[in-house]
Amino acid sequence: MMTFNQWQKEVDGWIRDVGVRYFDVKTNTILLMEECGEFARYIARVHGEQSFKKTRSDEEAKMEIQSEMADIFFVLTCLANQMDISIEDILKENIKKKTWRDKDRHQANKKLK
Numbered sequence: 465m466m467t468f469n470q471w472q473k474e475v476d477g478w479i480r481d482v483g484v485r486y487f488d489v490k491t492n493t494i495l496l497m498e499e500c501g502e503f504a505r506y507i508a509r510v511h512g513e514q515s516f517k518k519t520r521s522d523e524e525a526k527m528e529i530q531s532e533m534a535d536i537f538f539v540l541t542c543l544a545n546q547m548d549i550s551i552e553d554i555l556k557e558n559i560k561k562k563t564w565r566d567k568d569r570h571q572a573n574k575k576l577k
Contacts, residue, residue: 468552475541486546496539503532 466474479486487495508514510525520528544551570576 468555469550472541472545472551475538476545479542479545486542489543489546492539492543492546496536496543499532499535499539503529503536506532 486492506525506529509516510529516525541551543549544554
């Protein structure tokens with residue numbers, strides 16, 4: 465299993481070897497939004513009320529969703545690398561924040577029962 469730190473190094477190596485260089489932060493942010501839109505389009509068709517123009521099997525649709533999710537994570541990793549942000553560190557901090565902030569809220573939410 466790969467750690468987030470290893471993943472960030474792998475993406476950085478790929479960018480330097482194959483991608484030549486990072487796109488600037490603004491371009492990568494725009495690309496991230498584009499990838500999120502593509503992901504949302506598949507979710508709308510698989511889990512929402514829209515349909516595909518061309519019929520897809522459940523497995524094909526799942527593979528497309530997985531591909532878009534991976535694209536999102538790749539671009540997000542590029543942005544983290546460019547801004548010298550450790551994904552591993554920020555995720556650890558984020559779960560601490562959510563745990564402290566929401567420790568009672570979700571348990572008390574009648575809508576979740």
